[in-house]
Amino acid sequence: MPSLQASQQYFGQSSQMQQSYSVQPLNSQMQIQSSNPQMQQTNPQNWQTGQQTGFVESQPPTGRRLSPVILAFSGIAVALILISGGLFGAYMLGLFGGRTGGGNTNLSTNNSNTNSNSQNPPTVKNEMVKIPGGKFTMGRSGADLFENPEHETEVRDFWMDKTEVTNAEYYEFVKAKNYNPIPSNWENGRPLTNELNMPVRYVNLEDIKAFTDWRSERDKVAYRLPTEEEWEYAARNGSENNLYPWGDKWEEEKAAVRRDLVLSPVGSIPTGADKWGVLDLVGNVWEWTSSKASAYKGANPDFAKQVEEKYGREFVVVRGAFNLNKEISTATSTFRTFNQVSKRDKIIGFRLVRSD
Numbered sequence: 001m002p003s004l005q006a007s008q009q010y011f012g013q014s015s016q017m018q019q020s021y022s023v024q025p026l027n028s029q030m031q032i033q034s035s036n037p038q039m040q041q042t043n044p045q046n047w048q049t050g051q052q053t054g055f056v057e058s059q060p061p062t063g064r065r066l067s068p069v070i071l072a073f074s075g076i077a078v079a080l081i082l083i084s085g086g087l088f089g090a091y092m093l094g095l096f097g098g099r100t101g102g103g104n105t106n107l108s109t110n111n112s113n114t115n116s117n118s119q120n121p122p123t124v125k126n127e128m129v130k131i132p133g134g135k136f137t138m139g140r141s142g143a144d145l146f147e148n149p150e151h152e153t154e155v156r157d158f159w160m161d162k163t164e165v166t167n168a169e170y171y172e173f174v175k176a177k178n179y180n181p182i183p184s185n186w187e188n189g190r191p192l193t194n195e196l197n198m199p200v201r202y203v204n205l206e207d208i209k210a211f212t213d214w215r216s217e218r219d220k221v222a223y224r225l226p227t228e229e230e231w232e233y234a235a236r237n238g239s240e241n242n243l244y245p246w247g248d249k250w251e252e253e254k255a256a257v258r259r260d261l262v263l264s265p266v267g268s269i270p271t272g273a274d275k276w277g278v279l280d281l282v283g284n285v286w287e288w289t290s291s292k293a294s295a296y297k298g299a300n301p302d303f304a305k306q307v308e309e310k311y312g313r314e315f316v317v318v319r320g321a322f323n324l325n326k327e328i329s330t331a332t333s334t335f336r337t338f339n340q341v342s343k344r345d346k347i348i349g350f351r352l353v354r355s356d
Contacts, residue, residue: 124169125219126161129276130356131234133157137241138232139296140334144323146307147334149298155233157356160226163266163279164199164287164349165211167191173214181207184344197265199285199349205316205341208288208350215352226353228291228317228336235281235319235333237274243332245274245281250329255283257321257328261347282331285349286318286339293317293338311338318348 139150167183171191174182182189183202191198203211208225216223226234236242246254254272256264267279274281281287293315295304315338322331339348 124166124172126163126165126169126352128159128354129162129278130159131157131230131276131278132238134233134238136233136236136239138229138334140243140332143332143334144330145299145303146295146336149296151296151298153229153233155227155229158226158230158353159356160230160234160278160353161351162277164285164351166197166266167200168196170200170203170211171196173211176218177210177214179207179210181344185346198263199266199280201285201346201349202344203348203350204344205288207344212352221354223352223354225288225290225350228289228319230353231281231287231289231319232333234274234276234278237276240275243334245278245333246272252328255331256280257283257331259324259328280320282320282333284320285347286321286337286345288339288348288350289317289319291317314340314342316341321347 133154133156135152135154137150138153140147141150142148167186168191170183173179174189183191183200185195185202186192191200212223212225235245237245242248244250244254254269256269256272263284266284269283270279272281272283273279293307293311295307299307317336318339319336320331322328322335323337339345
């Protein structure tokens with residue numbers, strides 16, 4: 001049984017855990033450039049009439065001269081023909097008049113594509129996966145104090161988001177409800193184009209409640225955050241009780257976990273899925289649950305009391321990442337910590353579930 005002193009020492013580490021994060025989101029900027037070709041209009045030729053300084057007659061003296069009047073009319077006729085042709089060509093090119101077809105049909109007055117953050121993302125709906133209920137072993141004896149003791153738990157059938165909620169889907173909610181505040185890593189009121197498929201962050205339980213209500217109304221389904229039991233059940237493959245979603249052996253390439261905390265788009269590591277196909281349960285961001293922060297049933301009474309006094313009122317359980325003070329392999333399906341319900345953290349996202 002862990003000593004109380006060890007528990008207090010762990011509390012000190014846990015309370016500083018979130019402050020050690022330094023997220024470096026993917027910073028490659030996608031620039032979408034638009035090129036509007038400029039029409040070049042050829043100036044019509046200027047016809048100038050000058051004085052004749054001399055005329056050399058190459059015809060025989062007996063030949064007939066053209067009348068000056070006829071020459072003048074001929075010049076005017078030629079000029080009119082050239083001018084008419086120029087006007088007709090300009091009309092066909094759409095330089096003036098009401099013609100909308102023909103000419104350069106790629107001309108556009110919409111400059112929205114010049115900014116990589118100015119395009120509206122398409123409507124997004126997260127795919128859900130059905131998780132059949134059952135009994136499983138929750139927790140892990142001999143691990144961190146918060147994971148002790150392991151105990152049997154049962155959950156009912158439920159549906160779970162296949163990935164964390166993305167910036168793109170959260171933006172749909174922000175637009176529909178004109179919601180504020182928005183995540184602090186967005187720019188100009190929207191997510192960056194190259195981060196649309198990244199997990200949304202900087203959201204607290206109040207924000208998630210508003211999003212959940214909106215999505216429930218949109219889909220005519222009652223969504224909610226998963227309980228801690230549901231989350232671990234999915235991450236451990238139910239009664240198989242695996243330590244990781246993919247099995248019992250740590251394989252770093254199957255989870256988006258890096259000490260520099262560079263994040264990845266959701267679902268980018270399909271080999272890390274659980275047996276039902278749920279992705280990113282371990283790695284990328286921590287995930288909010290609806291479960292109040294507490295020690296497990298059967299824990300040391302003094303330890304449980306301290307957890308209740310320190311975290312019980314304003315903290316809930318978050319899952320899915322690892323302790324920066326330890327090895328990356330601590331990103332297990334059983335690892336747990338707590339976060340304050342009002343805090344908008346740079347490394348915590350969420351996914352939703354619904355009852356069957």
